[in-house]
Amino acid sequence: xxxxxxxxxxxxxxxxxxxxxxxxxxxxxxxxxxxxxxxxxxxxxxxxxxxxxxxxxxxxxxxxxxxxxxxxxxxxxxxxxxxxxxxxxxxxxxxxxxxxxxxxxxxxxxxxxxxxxxxxxxxxxxxxxxxxxxxxxxxxxxxxxxxxxxxxxxxxxxxxxxxxxxxxxxxxxxxxxxxxxxxxxxxxxxxxxxxxxxxxxxxxxxxxxxxxxxxxxxxxxxxxxxxxxxxxxxxxxxxxxxxxxxxxxxxxxxxxxxxxxxxxxxxxxxxxxxxxxxxxxxxxxxxxxxxxxxxxxxxxxxxxxxxxxxxxxxxxxxxxxxxxxxxxxxxxxxxxxxxxxxxxxxxxxxxxxxxxxxxxxxxxxxxxxxxxxxxxxxxxxxxxxxxxxxxxxxxxxxxxxxxxxxxxxxxxxxxxxxxxxxxxxxxxxxxxxxxxxxxxxxxxxxxxxxxxxxxxxxxxxxxxxxxxxxxxxxxxxxxxxxxxxxxxxxxxxxxxxxxxxxxxxxxxxxxxxxxxxxxxxxxxxxxxxxxxxxxxxxxxxxxxxxxxxxxxxxxxxxxxxxxxxxxxxxxxxxxxxxxxxxxxxxxxxxxxxxxxxxxxxxxxxxxxxxx
Numbered sequence: 156x157x158x159x160x161x162x163x164x165x166x167x168x169x170x171x172x173x174x175x176x177x178x179x180x181x182x183x184x185x186x187x188x189x190x191x192x193x194x195x196x197x198x199x200x201x202x203x204x205x206x207x208x209x210x211x212x213x214x215x216x217x218x219x220x221x222x223x224x225x226x227x228x229x230x231x232x233x234x235x236x237x238x239x240x241x242x243x244x245x246x247x248x249x250x251x252x253x254x255x256x257x258x259x260x261x262x263x264x265x266x267x268x269x270x271x272x273x274x275x276x277x278x279x280x281x282x283x284x285x286x287x288x289x290x291x292x293x294x295x296x297x298x299x300x301x302x303x304x305x306x307x308x309x310x311x312x313x314x315x316x317x318x319x320x321x322x323x324x325x326x327x328x329x330x331x332x333x334x335x336x337x338x339x340x341x342x343x344x345x346x347x348x349x350x351x352x353x354x355x356x357x358x359x360x361x362x363x364x365x366x367x368x369x370x371x372x373x374x375x376x377x378x379x380x381x382x383x384x385x386x387x388x389x390x391x392x393x394x395x396x397x398x399x400x401x402x403x404x405x406x407x408x409x410x411x412x413x414x415x416x417x418x419x420x421x422x423x424x425x426x427x428x429x430x431x432x433x434x435x436x437x438x439x440x441x442x443x444x445x446x447x448x449x450x451x452x453x454x455x456x457x458x459x460x461x462x463x464x465x466x467x468x469x470x471x472x473x474x475x476x477x478x479x480x481x482x483x484x485x486x487x488x489x490x491x492x493x494x495x496x497x498x499x500x501x502x503x504x505x506x507x508x509x510x511x512x513x514x515x516x517x518x519x520x521x522x523x524x525x526x527x528x529x530x531x532x533x534x535x536x537x538x539x540x541x542x543x544x545x546x547x548x549x550x551x552x553x554x555x556x557x558x559x560x561x562x563x564x565x566x567x568x569x570x571x572x573x574x575x576x577x578x579x580x581x582x583x584x585x586x587x588x589x590x591x592x593x594x595x596x597x598x599x600x601x602x603x604x605x606x607x608x609x610x611x612x613x614x615x616x617x618x619x620x621x622x623x624x625x626x627x628x629x630x631x632x633x634x635x636x637x638x639x640x641x642x643x644x645x646x647x648x649x650x651x652x653x654x655x656x657x658x659x660x661x662x663x664x665x666x667x668x669x670x671x672x673x674x675x676x677x678x679x680x681x682x683x684x685x686x687x688x689x690x691x692x693x694x695x696x697x698x699x700x701x702x703x704x705x706x707x708x709x710x711x712x713x714x715x716x717x718x719x720x721x722x723x724x725x726x727x728x729x730x731x732x733x734x735x736x737x738x739x740x741x742x743x744x745x746x747x748x749x750x751x752x753x754x755x756x757x758x759x760x761x762x763x764x765x766x
Contacts, residue, residue, distance in 0.1 A: 188350035197348045199303040209234040217289050219347040220296050220324040222331040226380055228290040234651055235283040239308050247304050248286040249297045250315040255288035257526050258579035262568050262644050268536030271647060272562050276553035278677050291381050293323030294404035299344055301408045305415040311548060312412055313539055317424040317484040318525050320397040321387055321477040327396045328384040335396055337403055376586045385435060386475045402487045413497040420542050421488050422501035426479040428467040429517030431524045434476035434588045444473035460513040476588060478524055499542050506538040522580045529573060533563055567643035571625060574608035603628055635666055653682050669699035686711045697756035702727040723750045
């Protein structure tokens with residue numbers, strides 16, 4: 156009997172099933188891997204396990220961008236509310252190593268300067284400033300992270316990126332380069348989030364590991380490990396590929412954020428031009444990077460600063476080791492902020508030039524080639540703050556103004572943090588491409604700050620443990636101002652911890668800074684509302700001679716005292732409006748003193764007695 160072959164619709168169905176079967180099999184395998192929790196979730200955010208009211212950046216979010224996960228850098232753990240509260244102003248920050256806060260890593264970062272300034276000026280608002288930056292990434296990562304942000308309802312997105320376009324993960328000059336086709340690169344990024352692809356990659360690594368001796372040397376700096384093509388000439392195809400890649404990725408991101416009605420603040424990038432010679436010059440003759448750098452130095456000696464600035468810029472542009480973004484990147488940034496209504500220009504480079512001698516950026520603000528010193532990070536925060544302020548995004552008016560000069564004095568960056576940054580840069584410069592050995596005569600100091608800074612930089616002790624021991628040391632020395640600075644630094648690092656607000660409030664009160672003590676109790680009250688804390692705020696504002704602010708907490712004192720306290724505060728506020736030159740000033744001052752005594756604030760009454 157002859158075999159009957161399928162015909163017509165049956166044949167079509169057979170062919171369709173034959174085509175679909177491998178995909179169904181792959182789907183089943185992917186589902187099985189997920190059920191058994193194989194590999195890693197690479198979503199940008201995950202729940203914070205100790206308290207699922209909060210989200211945090213996923214430790215494995217970077218794995219999708221690096222060809223070898225040994226190079227995959229890790230981000231911050233800065234928490235934000237899973238369900239955004241009405242009084243929260245949420246800011247996400249995207250970028251690279253400068254943006255993540257290298258080499259200070261904690262409160263030296265520009266976003267921490269910004270966070271401290273905003274919270275001090277608007278105490279009633281809960282500012283979440285979440286830094287999602289990573290070292291050794293570029294606009295591909297920035298775009299992919301940015302795509303995931305709208306569902307978390309940001310009020311603003313801040314971006315400082317551009318220096319890593321060539322050597323950041325997936326860049327044309329990097330060891331993670333896979334091609335210039337954006338569609339294929341972005342498809343690869345999506346596929347690497349699949350457990351099946353992770354399984355395939357792990358199998359490949361194990362097999363190739365058996366036959367190769369070219370393993371990653373983790374003792375080398377990440378800078379060196381990420382670079383595949385050291386020579387990228389000005390205006391070459393590789394050079395243009397980096398510019399085009401940045402423009403296409405950032406155009407897509409600005410469009411996406413604008414479509415979701417999210418303001419984006421895109422910053423120009425700045426680098427050291429005066430004090431960083433070209434890493435790789437195309438020779439030393441006329442027209443080379445080395446030639447223009449030497450010409451710039453000669454112009455500086457002659458005090459011809461306009462020529463010096465122009466020559467230093469040319470030297471940077473011609474430097475073939477492209478760790479410093481070409482000016483074409485800043486041109487793209489300015490075009491994007493002109494094209495998209497919700498894309499706002501933050502001209503950080505201009506701010507640095509305005510605050511550099513003769514308008515030429517050098518070691519006064521930049522540590523080596525691109526990473527700012529503490530003053531430079533402060534300037535970055537100033538540039539972003541002024542741009543945000545100009546757009547009137549924050550509701551209400553500030554309770555107090557905090558100028559940049561005041562911010563510099565108040566910002567809780569400890570001596571240990573500053574020294575740790577210096578040690579990090581010193582260690583970095585011993586390797587490629589700087590090769591600046593630590594002088595044999597150099598010896599670290601013996602102070603407690605220097606001791607802990609060195610231990611932190613060598614990973615011998617964790618930062619938070621060093622801060623704890625520094626606090627105990629200063630407490631034992633009765634150095635309350637330094638102990639308070641340490642607590643403020645820890646408060647910024649852990650803004651959802653009630654403990655550090657309490658310490659800050661108590662230490663401020665001990666130093667007779669009652670206004671600041673009340674501020675920290677107010678932040679504690681937002682986390683843990685209760686009449687006891689509110690009554691402490693009320694008393695502190697009386698001692699700080701702030702009747703307007705004290706009046707806001709009258710409702711929290713015992714009910715039988717509220718009406719009288721309210722009327723007395725109203726009289727104090729009225730009497731404080733009497734000018735010193737007014738004939739009735741002495742009577743008003745006497746009433747103020749008597750009223751403060753009645754409210755239980757005799758120290759404040761002394762300010763007005765006898766006037």
